[in-house]
Amino acid sequence: MSAGLNLAQTQAVHHIGGPSLVLAGAGSGKTRVITHKIAYLIEKGLQPGRIAAITFTNKAAAEMRERARGLIGKAAREVVICTFHALGVRMVREDGQVLGLKPNFSILDADDVLSILKECGGTTDSALARQWQWTISRWKNEGLNAEQALQAAADEAEKVAAVVMQRYQERLTAYQSVDFDDLVGLPLALLARHPQVREKWQARFGHVLVDEYQDTNATQYELLKLLVGEKGHFTAVGDDDQSIYGWRGATLDNLKKLPIDYPALRIIKLEQNYRSTSAILRAANHVIGPNPKLFPKTLFSELGEGEPVRVIDCDSEEHEAERVVARLQGLRASSNPPPEWRDFAILYRANHQAKPLEKALRKAQIPYKVSGGTSFFDRSEIKDLCVWFRLWSNEDDDPAFLRAVAAPRRGIGHQTLAQLGDFATMMRSSLFGALFNPMLETRLSARALASLQEFGRQVNDLQYRARHALGREAARQFLQDWLQDIGFENYLLDHSDTAAQATARWGNVQEFCDWMAQRAGGDADPSEGAGGLASTPKSLLEVAQTIALLSTLTEQEKEQNVVTLSTLHAAKGLEWPHVVLAGVNEGVLPFQQGEDSPPDQARLEEERRLMYVGITRAQRTLAVTWARRRKKGRDWVAAKPSRFIEEMHLSADTAREDPRAKLRALREEFAKRAQTTNAADAP
């Protein structure tokens, strides 16, 4: 099983009797180690179903399952390979009753949360509500409840947030709903407070592997701790130098605490990089150098020196985009065989930096995709449909009710809904539950009541049919009937700006239905939600319960032959032969809030790690670009190269002459002069 592994990797794979921490430098084969370890554990007699591999994204989970399948074949289906959140859902659906949650609870998305918070805080101010959302999320990630949050509140604003949190939690209970943070917090509470549940889950897993361990937050640490128990049969795989989610609650304390909480912890470092050339790796090591070391390690590569890292200075962001495009074209023209478009990635700090790049790529007719963007399930036409499933599973889900009742318009206005809401509150019932209460008659016009009850009957009728539409064909048929019944196609036609948009949206709806039907047929890719026990036909309601955790339909990104544009955050874990880091300016890459923002040490260290992550995405060539002036608001400001460029210590490399470089330099000099003249005209 250890074929093709180096010494350190083999050690990591073979250490199965107790806790281990694998410090896996960028490109050092950590997925390889995890999948081989899964295989090794099975070889040593552990049942596949008793192994859990936890990741942070569905994409990572899907990739891991695929790679595991390559090693162990069908047994990979039984291994629990999923995200923290998916595992959390499983635990709470199975055992959440002891916390007062129905097994059919709903999972709210960020938008639902935001509107509930607005109501709880009695405001329409989105910025304020987002502030609360952020603060509450932080508290939850620290394991605080509303009461404790009030104690911990640092200022008046936070005190308000804590009060809002209190009301928000009451709402969640009333709606039988949870938010994303709860999917870690509730399983933790479950294990912490209920010994019999804890024993059950501890007995369930013989070994737990955690990917991207440096991204865990305080609650995830505790959850893992309770899950593995005192024996600590786990493998944490991570890289302290790639911790870039501090702003989301991830803390390196989790790495520091590990040797203390588990004295038997075996620490193994993977330092051989199989991804990048030495020139690239040297730049990476230099950049990360100034950061304090938790577990010192030095990456090395045996792939040869390679092309020197290029620094490209530009005049403006537009000019920068043009030069990036010119570089891609140049690399394609000068290499043999020429790289494919998919071999290129352009990475940047913030989403908005994609714009000029997109423009230049379009102009040059180079195909590209912007990674990130709105996820499939965030599209309004898909959400409009998903809420029906939520309502069918959980009639207490008022947010779902409100969206479903309004999506295809059915003549039920604000007024009516406000009345219904008041009545439901008074009766301590859900909106849906209030519909058929005889007392409602006294509150509403006959017409309004009739519309509401008609809607209610439709929900009930469709719910019954959804439950009984088993198998792929029955599911497909049901979905089409449902769309027909609620008149969804016409609704889209009436509410889209252009015919083309309506067609596109209807196409998304069809894609959604195909996907649902396929799942209902039992063709599930077990990487999400359920993990493991797949392949029995599921009811559509069960299928729908997993979608709150998904962002794309297929987790395997379609292998399109296009250039990737991505933020540095979203690029983590990926690699490309040719990478350009764009907009590497002081203030952009070490990001700076305002001109007068103090240089926060911790912040700077994380920015440095971000740069490190960017550099280490590159396999063969790397270029770093920056612009002399950038638009800020409506005026231009002079800009400096990022300090990280200096820190890469490229001087020796750049000095090395390349016959074409001279010519290029000459051409650039001319271009620069031309632009400086233009720049002088601008104020």
Next chain:
DNA sequence: AGTTAACTCATTTTT
């Protein structure tokens, strides 16, 4: 209810 006009505000984002 739906459309326009003013107004604000610009990190990173998965689940």
Next chain:
DNA sequence: TGAGTTAACT
């Protein structure tokens, strides 16, 4: 600068 949101109109 431009998108996205809100408030005020029609």
